[in-house]
Amino acid sequence: MTELIQQIIDGLGRGGIYALLALGIAVIFGVMHLINFAHGELITVSAYSSYWLFSIGLDWWLIAPIIVVVALVTAVIIEFVAFRWVRGAPDFTMLMTSFGVHFLVQALFVMYVSANFRQFPRPEWIFATFRVGQLNLEIYDLTVIVITLLTLLATYLLLQRTMFGISLRAAAEDFDTARLMGIRSNRVIRSAFVLSGVLAGIAAVFWLMRSGQAGPTAGLSPMLKGVLAALIGGLGSLSGAVLGGFVLGLVEVLLISRLPSSIAGLTDGIVFLLIALLFVFRPQGLISVKHVERV
Amino acid sequence: MLGIESLTTRYGAITAVRDVELTVRAGEIVCLIGPNGAGKTTLLSTISGLLKPSTGRVVLDGNDVTGWAPDQMLRSGLALVPEHRRIFADFTVRENLMVGGVTQTASRREQLFDEITSLFPILKERLYTQAGFLSGGEAQQLAIGRALMSDPNVLLMDEPSLGLAPVLVDQVFELIGKLREGGRTLFVVEQNAQRMLSVADRAYVMRSGSIVTAGPAAELRGNEELFKTYLGRSGGAA
Numbered sequence: 407m408t409e410l411i412q413q414i415i416d417g418l419g420r421g422g423i424y425a426l427l428a429l430g431i432a433v434i435f436g437v438m439h440l441i442n443f444a445h446g447e448l449i450t451v452s453a454y455s456s457y458w459l460f461s462i463g464l465d466w467w468l469i470a471p472i473i474v475v476v477a478l479v480t481a482v483i484i485e486f487v488a489f490r491w492v493r494g495a496p497d498f499t500m501l502m503t504s505f506g507v508h509f510l511v512q513a514l515f516v517m518y519v520s521a522n523f524r525q526f527p528r529p530e531w532i533f534a535t536f537r538v539g540q541l542n543l544e545i546y547d548l549t550v551i552v553i554t555l556l557t558l559l560a561t562y563l564l565l566q567r568t569m570f571g572i573s574l575r576a577a578a579e580d581f582d583t584a585r586l587m588g589i590r591s592n593r594v595i596r597s598a599f600v601l602s603g604v605l606a607g608i609a610a611v612f613w614l615m616r617s618g619q620a621g622p623t624a625g626l627s628p629m630l631k632g633v634l635a636a637l638i639g640g641l642g643s644l645s646g647a648v649l650g651g652f653v654l655g656l657v658e659v660l661l662i663s664r665l666p667s668s669i670a671g672l673t674d675g676i677v678f679l680l681i682a683l684l685f686v687f688r689p690q691g692l693i694s695v696k697h698v699e700r701v
Numbered sequence: 702m703l704g705i706e707s708l709t710t711r712y713g714a715i716t717a718v719r720d721v722e723l724t725v726r727a728g729e730i731v732c733l734i735g736p737n738g739a740g741k742t743t744l745l746s747t748i749s750g751l752l753k754p755s756t757g758r759v760v761l762d763g764n765d766v767t768g769w770a771p772d773q774m775l776r777s778g779l780a781l782v783p784e785h786r787r788i789f790a791d792f793t794v795r796e797n798l799m800v801g802g803v804t805q806t807a808s809r810r811e812q813l814f815d816e817i818t819s820l821f822p823i824l825k826e827r828l829y830t831q832a833g834f835l836s837g838g839e840a841q842q843l844a845i846g847r848a849l850m851s852d853p854n855v856l857l858m859d860e861p862s863l864g865l866a867p868v869l870v871d872q873v874f875e876l877i878g879k880l881r882e883g884g885r886t887l888f889v890v891e892q893n894a895q896r897m898l899s900v901a902d903r904a905y906v907m908r909s910g911s912i913v914t915a916g917p918a919a920e921l922r923g924n925e926e927l928f929k930t931y932l933g934r935s936g937g938a939a
Contacts (some may be wrong), residue, residue: 579791
């Protein structure tokens with residue numbers, strides 16, 4: 407029982423990061439019908455920024471907020487340079503554009519920085535553990551869970567209570583009608599990328615604290631987890647994306663801890679198999695959304 | 702107030718609106734009638750900025766607004782109640798109205814909100830209902846109320862009585878009358894030709910993308926020949 411609670415806490419910590427990534431992907435899918443495979447590049451750029459910020463002598467307390475800003479700015483630049491030009495194009499064109507951005511950013515780092523991974527110091531204090539009864543808790547997991555929940559709460563209030571949020575949700579539900587109400591396409595899409603960038607930035611801080619390295623493919627794994635979580639939740643559903651993130655994190659931790667060590671390496675494969683099964687029985691994901699067809 | 706000059710809109714190879722000329726003067730109710738597929742909705746979509754015309758001009762208050770985006774048109778005082786209402790089904794009634802007032806300042810939005818909820822008492826009772834659960838008539842009132850939240854000078858309406866029970870159709874036409882008293886200019890596409898002609902000042906008849914007849918509504922109303930030829934049924938009442 408203790409062991410299970412321990413694993414659930416680990417899973418929620420992992421899942422919190424996935425939830426932040428998935429939510430950013432779902433927000434962009436909502437307004438643009440774009441599955442953003444370039445979402446991981448926000449992590450890649452954040453990773454190199456961290457490496458550089460460490461090299462000039464900053465510590466995590468300063469680096470963390472800077473990374474959030476870096477991810478936000480990167481998201482806005484990617485929208486402006488790439489996605490703005492294919493807006494309204496068929497979904498497939500936008501998908502290819504996001505792959506293009508993904509590979510382009512990787513290539514730029516390989517060409518102008520290095521193909522090798524660069525290490526930077528992890529904040530060791532955050533991986534310290536303390537005991538509560540029989541539980542062995544990592545400060546890291548608790549920090550991730552608390553910050554994720556606060557971020558989700560703030561995002562919820564932003565989307566529900568402000569005109570910014572109402573505009574964003576209107577654009578996600580029916581883009582053309584939102585435009586007829588006076589919502590500006592450029593502005594609402596840029597704000598979706600800003601939100602998605604901030605969420606990815608917060609996720610990046612936690613991801614990079616754990617990985618402690620920067621490389622051209624640093625964003626691949628977080629991007630895949632985010633896209634998977636968003637798919638599990640039902641693409642376009644914001645609450646679904648959050649739920650999907652936590653489910654994915656929990657399933658991973660429970661599998662890793664239960665699989666015999668000889669096949670633990672197959673965790674990702676088994677996760678994909680489970681997701682495939684989910685889609686056989688529930689093709690719309692955990693939470694289904696009706697999409698108004700664009701005219 | 703609103704002028705359309707030799708406007709043509711194409712979807713690829715198909716010309717949906719062909720060389721249309723029409724004017725709507727301030728304070729008028731002008732209606733556009735015609736059979737399904739005549740290009741009426743395409744015309745409204747082009748005027749409101751959702752579609753770009755291939756050729757021709759749209760003039761609003763003396764300014765050339767051809768090809769402007771919908772949000773620019775709205776800010777210039779032209780709002781559209783779209784076909785099939787297109788209310789935000791996941792939103793509450795209140796949120797739908799708030800989106801309609803997105804271009805207004807916060808205080809003006811509250812003021813408009815009060816005005817419109819008094820104009821539509823049923824919406825006031827349902828403020829926190831999810832809009833997807835409204836009946837057809839309520840949803841239509843919400844769609845009109847939402848458009849009025851931008852306090853438009855010119856209101857375009859696409860088939861406001863479509864799919865409504867007869868008693869609700871009466872309400873819609875009553876409302877159109879009220880809006881006229883409020884000094885708004887209306888350009889309404891409507892299937893229910895007889896009813897519409899009884900409240901409109903002037904009318905245009907559209908068929909296969911072109912305007913085929915125009916004139917004072919009262920004249921067209923008595924024109925049996927017109928109904929037979931262009932609207933495909935006698936009397937025109939649905």
